[in-house]
Amino acid sequence: MRNVWFFLLALLAAAATFAVARLINNAYGFFAGYVVLQYIVLATAWNILGGYTGYVNFGTAAFFALGAYATVVLHKTVPLLPLPVMMMVGGTISGLIGLAMGYLTLRLRGTFFSIATLAMAVVAQTLITNWNFVGGSRGAYIIRPSQSPIFPGDYIQYLFVVMLALCVVSVCIARAIEQSRLGYGFSAIRDDEGAAEASGVPTLRLKLIATTLSGGLMGMAGAPLPYYVTYLDPTSGFSLSYAVNTIAMPLIGGTATWIGPVIGAVLLGTLQQVATVTISSALSLLIVGVLLVVFVVAAPKGIVGWFTR
Amino acid sequence: MDLSFDLLGNALVSGLLLGGFYAAVTIGVSISFGMLDIVNIAHPAFIILGSYTAYIANSVFGFDPILASIVLTPAFYLLGAAIYHIYDVSFERRGDASIRGLAFFFGVLFITEVTLVLTFGVDYRLVDAPYIGPSLHAGSIDLPLRLLVPFGVSMALIAALQLFMSYTFLGRAVQAVAQDPMALRLMAANPSRIKRIAFGLSIATCSVAGAILIIIQPVEPSIARDYIGRIFAICVMGGLGSFKGTVIAAMILGIMESLTSTYYGPSWSPAVAFGFLLLTLAVRPSGLFGRG
Numbered sequence A: 001m002r003n004v005w006f007f008l009l010a011l012l013a014a015a016a017t018f019a020v021a022r023l024i025n026n027a028y029g030f031f032a033g034y035v036v037l038q039y040i041v042l043a044t045a046w047n048i049l050g051g052y053t054g055y056v057n058f059g060t061a062a063f064f065a066l067g068a069y070a071t072v073v074l075h076k077t078v079p080l081l082p083l084p085v086m087m088m089v090g091g092t093i094s095g096l097i098g099l100a101m102g103y104l105t106l107r108l109r110g111t112f113f114s115i116a117t118l119a120m121a122v123v124a125q126t127l128i129t130n131w132n133f134v135g136g137s138r139g140a141y142i143i144r145p146s147q148s149p150i151f152p153g154d155y156i157q158y159l160f161v162v163m164l165a166l167c168v169v170s171v172c173i174a175r176a177i178e179q180s181r182l183g184y185g186f187s188a189i190r191d192d193e194g195a196a197e198a199s200g201v202p203t204l205r206l207k208l209i210a211t212t213l214s215g216g217l218m219g220m221a222g223a224p225l226p227y228y229v230t231y232l233d234p235t236s237g238f239s240l241s242y243a244v245n246t247i248a249m250p251l252i253g254g255t256a257t258w259i260g261p262v263i264g265a266v267l268l269g270t271l272q273q274v275a276t277v278t279i280s281s282a283l284s285l286l287i288v289g290v291l292l293v294v295f296v297v298a299a300p301k302g303i304v305g306w307f308t309r
Numbered sequence B: 001m002d003l004s005f006d007l008l009g010n011a012l013v014s015g016l017l018l019g020g021f022y023a024a025v026t027i028g029v030s031i032s033f034g035m036l037d038i039v040n041i042a043h044p045a046f047i048i049l050g051s052y053t054a055y056i057a058n059s060v061f062g063f064d065p066i067l068a069s070i071v072l073t074p075a076f077y078l079l080g081a082a083i084y085h086i087y088d089v090s091f092e093r094r095g096d097a098s099i100r101g102l103a104f105f106f107g108v109l110f111i112t113e114v115t116l117v118l119t120f121g122v123d124y125r126l127v128d129a130p131y132i133g134p135s136l137h138a139g140s141i142d143l144p145l146r147l148l149v150p151f152g153v154s155m156a157l158i159a160a161l162q163l164f165m166s167y168t169f170l171g172r173a174v175q176a177v178a179q180d181p182m183a184l185r186l187m188a189a190n191p192s193r194i195k196r197i198a199f200g201l202s203i204a205t206c207s208v209a210g211a212i213l214i215i216i217q218p219v220e221p222s223i224a225r226d227y228i229g230r231i232f233a234i235c236v237m238g239g240l241g242s243f244k245g246t247v248i249a250a251m252i253l254g255i256m257e258s259l260t261s262t263y264y265g266p267s268w269s270p271a272v273a274f275g276f277l278l279l280t281l282a283v284r285p286s287g288l289f290g291r292g
Helices: A002-024 A027-050 A060-077 A083-105 A110-129 A155-178 A181-191 A193-198 A203-222 A225-229 A240-253 A259-278 A281-298 A302-307 B002-035 B043-059 B065-092 B099-120 B145-167 B169-179 B181-186 B191-216 B221-237 B243-263 B266-283
Strands: B135-138 B141-144
Touching: A002 A027, A002 A155, A027 A060, A027 A155, A027 A203, A027 A225, A027 A240, A027 A259, A060 A083, A060 A110, A060 A203, A060 A225, A060 A240, A083 A110, A083 A155, A083 A203, A083 B266, A110 B221, A110 B266, A155 A181, A155 A203, A155 A225, A181 A193, A181 A203, A193 A203, A240 A259, A240 A281, A240 A302, A240 B099, A259 A281, A259 A302, A281 B065, A281 B099, B002 B043, B002 B141, B002 B145, B002 B169, B002 B191, B002 B221, B002 B243, B043 B065, B043 B099, B043 B191, B043 B221, B065 B099, B065 B191, B099 B221, B135 B145, B141 B145, B145 B169, B145 B191, B145 B243, B169 B181, B169 B191, B181 B191, B221 B243, B221 B266, B243 B266
Parallel strands: none
Antiparallel strands: B135 B141
């Protein structure tokens, strides 16, 4: 019941956000806001695996880009498919990749999983670069429709609303997990996997649920990307900045609760948008790297840790 | 038929030489990850840093890149010792090395890469040395000095490290930390200090590895990432911390990559390391030469 109330509240907050954005009615506002929303989804998805179970995923860019490339394929084969359906497909593909990765490496120590995800990003990029159907290393062009299909307004507003809805869904999933048996199982794994296994927690199965869910949400977040950028090439789709951002945001916000990644994503995402416009994009990435190192060294519980005792 | 035999022979030999180079790139991780259990994923970034210091020594001052890199190893040692100090104070003593330690090194990797991009741009850089152009020939097999010299330097580096580990007091202390830090503490030795020295050594190898990297191929900051998969694949397959295993695993990977790029095209070779890594993790996680 509490989850239902939370869902309604989150929906209300999302509606309010969109109403404010419509009032300001600045096209750039929608473009910048979309990126921040996308990072809320990515940070929350990462945190389901990284924050709750303690397994670090460096391959965010791979899950994200596979979702995006699923859309490129669908756009070329069945262009009339509505965007939410494409997102479901992208999410399913990334989720299955997450399941397979987890199955191969999660029985070992956590660091092996992390290293494997890092290497997986390189290989997924190699495969896409060598796949001519989706443009190979030349990249793919996608023509963005001019009008939103469901309400009057520009298509970017539609993308904004879709991403806002995905935010609501992923935050609600994260919060529901936190207060369920699943969440207690996850934190048992994080605190002491051996003890959890010995007390009858089905650790492998729980970890596989976490990787699948996390990978799936990342894929869904990536699926609208081709329509947003209109030109997608492997180097930008698999950019390491997605991985470093998605790790920095939950760690800066705080990994223990659902609100941490949201705070981190809003702060860091906005900061980056401002820094990219005013200074340069390389420098804004440097800021993220420095903040990440400073926070993990000096404030291990993140911003949320400042307010809880 | 004769032609394809030559092709195979050349691919095998260049793979072997390439593997020798991979061993130099990996040996630092065999120390930090294999012996000290520190997952230093920023290692390739320090290798690229080594490439750039060799590049400056070569293009600005006109020194030989390899000699310059050997002279610069103490600076890299100090850098490594400083990084280990931060890591030790922030994570190991709090008993919280796993997630935050990984994120820490990931941040360091990223900062190093972006700083290099901001300083040098994303152009490919080259060095100049008398052994870069010519090749030796043995029958139909080509032996380019550009690969042969790095191979020799790499083997010398690893032999020196192996001698250090086996015959000096400090080297044995490092092995003792790898085997049982608790027992070392009971012998009234300070594991932190020994780990700092060992980690400094592992980063010091980056200077030499970076110099031979820039001899083999042109370097730009983001190629560090291509090496992460290779390095850890070799390290895990070599059985974590065994120098002999590292060399053999590196040569197997070098030959596999060379065959792949000869017969399927060079754009596929990054995938080989990953397939290799996943296969090792799935089938035999203790590596080919592991103890368990």
